[in-house]
Amino acid sequence: MVTLEERPMLEQALEELDRGDQALLWDEVDVKNLLEGSRVLIERAALHNILLTHQEDLTHKTVQPWHKSFIHSSPPTELESMIGWPEFRGLMLTDAKEKDIARADAYESVASTRYVHAETLPEGPERTELTVSAYNLLAEAKRLQFAQKTGLSFDNYLTYQDQETAAALFPRTQALDYQIGVKTQLGNAAEETSSRLAAAEHYHEVMQLEAQKAEVLYEAALLAAQVHEHIAEAQTLANEDESAAESLAYASTERTNVDAVEIDLLTARLEVAKQEHQVETLRNNNQGQSAAQQKIKECTQLLEAKQAEAEAWETQLAEMSETEAQPLAEASKSS
Helix, strand or coil: CEECCCCHHHHHHHHHCCCCCCCEEHHHCCHHHHHHCCCCCECHHHHHHHHHHCCHHHHCCCCCCCCCCCCCCCCCHHHHCCCCHHHHHHHHCCCHHHHHHHHHHHHHHHHHHHHHHHHCCCCCHHHHHHHHHHHHHHHHHHHHHHHHHHCCCHHHHHCCCCHHHHHHCCHHHHHHHHHHHHHHHHHHHHHHCCCHHHHHHHHHHHHHHHHHHHHHHHHHHHHHHHHHHHHHHHHHHCCCHHHHHHHHHHHHHHHHHHHHHHHHHHHHHHHHHHHHHHHHHHCCCHHHHHHHHHHHHHHHHHHHHHHHHHHHHHHHHHHHHHHHHHHHHHHHHHC
């Protein structure tokens, strides 16, 4: 396949077909390349330049590379009219090591652009198609962010029966568990040598690692809920009502998990502040104690507010269940 200029998406497609060496630029082609394959595909602009280059074989007139007749660029006009093409092309040219991180950002950017553009269109197939595409891109971006945050792909996460089992297998949390074990042992050893400050400092590090772990679990639950919610939106617009209901059920489960792990996160941050206060007390640092005390106050307020919110929600759910159950009970009595 002979092209006028670099076609990164074409090259990637060929590599996935184990034909990565079958794409050449027009000025790299020689007779051997043309005779090796069973067929040759040449872009019209690339063929124009090849013929122009070999014109001197017929006319005996040399054509310089900067000659005005040469075609230097042939933009893919159909692709360039597609919303998101600049981001996708930039993504294909991104270094492989950075591509996974860049992909999530590119998908979110394109999704936002497509959604905004769709809002300007009248009701119809084009608006629906663009909006569905936006939601699917958002879902894919959240999947990628989930994998980056946890070290586990979202598809593998879905294979587990419950979130707690999956969370225990996140490579990221496993790494934190290892560090927590090491720091805990150091703290225990310091206590045995009567070094209260050293022990308190190690335990402070343990608390910080526990908070990091809680943050990973919180963000994982939040991202998982968002994936299912975006998929449900796309399915609803595509009139896939049964699939949308199933996705919403998954999202509801994840949202419940979000509330639970958020309380765990706030609790972990409170423990960090308390341990920090203890460290500063052992250091006789009054300023540090005051700062830690302020953090304890702020963390306590956030935790209590979240717990009150959770209790209110549970009460509301219980009242709703009783309201729904009452007609059934009355119908049972009358029968």
